[in-house]
Amino acid sequence: xxxxxxxxxxxxxxxxxxxxxxxxxxxxxxxxxxxxxxxxxxxxxxxxxxxxxxxxxxxxxxxxxxxxxxxxxxxxxxxxxxxxxxxxxxxxxxxxxxxxxxxxxxxxxxxxx
Numbered sequence: 768x769x770x771x772x773x774x775x776x777x778x779x780x781x782x783x784x785x786x787x788x789x790x791x792x793x794x795x796x797x798x799x800x801x802x803x804x805x806x807x808x809x810x811x812x813x814x815x816x817x818x819x820x821x822x823x824x825x826x827x828x829x830x831x832x833x834x835x836x837x838x839x840x841x842x843x844x845x846x847x848x849x850x851x852x853x854x855x856x857x858x859x860x861x862x863x864x865x866x867x868x869x870x871x872x873x874x875x876x877x878x879x880x
Contacts, residue, residue: 770827774820776810783810785827789857789874793850799824802875828852846880853880 770785787804794800799821800811814821832841832852840855857874864870870879 772820772823772827774810774812774823775817776812776820781810789854791824791828791852793852795848802873804875806875807877844880851880 772783772785774781774783781803783803788801789804790802792800797814798811799814800809801824802809812821812824828841831854832843842853842855844851844853851873853873858871859874860871862870872879
């Protein structure tokens with residue numbers, strides 16, 4: 768079932784199916800970033816300037832992280848002082864290095880974690 772949300776960002780109106788967004792990033796300053804499905808375009812929502820859309824994101828994350836869904840396995844990972852909420856079922860590759868470090872790339876983004 769689709770979870771469509773209208774988001775205002777940089778004077779543009781986006782209608783996004785959050786069921787297709789596979790990673791969100793909370794920054795220390797309170798901003799939340801997610802990447803549009805099928806692209807590497809980041810959407811950055813600041814609670815001070817866009818509290819309504821920020822709350823939509825928090826509501827969605829509260830909903831999906833509290834559920835066990837067949838098509839999703841949401842986890843929280845702290846990386847470089849940011850908290851990422853990621854659907855692990857959407858990660859397509861991992862790299863295990865000789866020093867023990869594991870790297871993966873966010874879906875729809877280009878950021879290695």
